[in-house]
Amino acid sequence: MLTLPELGLYFSFLLFLVGLAGVMFRKNILFMMLSVEILLNAANLAFVSASRITGTIDGQVVMFFVMAVAACEAAVGLALIIALYRTKASIEADDLKALRG
């Protein structure tokens, strides 16, 4: 039978797939950022599970660093969304063609 942390690794894989689908299929930048939060949470779950499997605490410490970087990413990303909405009046990824992306 699987142990809890091994199950946690499988669940983190499933969550990562769902978040990846959100980033790929949604066109709204706000939803893409929310999906990125799911991706980061899946990585956090994998870190905590690995910490439990190996019996070391380092995974939990790295999880806090991921959390801090996620906060930075949300702050800068949302500021970018506000600036884009002010200039383009839209937050659809398809409307942002200034760089021919």
Added chain:
Amino acid sequence: MQMDLNFIAFVMMGLAATILSGVMITRRWPVSAAMVLIAVMTLLAGMFGLLEAHFAAVAQIIVYAGAIMVVFVFVMMLLNLPPEELRFGGITWGEMVLIGVGILAAVFLGTQVGQGLLTQGLESMGVAPGQTPAHARSLYFAPGENVKNVASTMFVDYLWAFELVSFLILAAVIGSIVIAKKRSADNANAA
């Protein structure tokens, strides 16, 4: 019996978190997506608690479900967006096949190569598969010692990383203010 209850609770919370994140990425209104995401993060906090990472569970609720999601909801209210119609955004069959191959490769690497590396690493520590190292368990997973161990590791082994992250947060806050600030040129255009 205790172990079985933990197992059932963990499986249910994991399945609920996966299903709810699927619900989240198909919402039309941004605010309802944010509310569903808060539920996902709370479920993940419960999973962290069952993995005996108690401080991580509390920080998940306070920082993620509290602070970060409040910032998201603020911005949604500020923009006052209409609901978005859902479209299946232009993925061709070839790309679908490539995505499937990628998922299969990830499963193979994770279950075969990753499992092998993990077992190898644990065996080098003298641990049978599925077991936690006894000395590490007594050191790091003693009841009520989680916060102490996280703090002693973070402020001894990861002190430089901690300080760098604090500078990163400072830079991100200043940068976001500069980016989102109304420029005087914008004001001239609006007027």
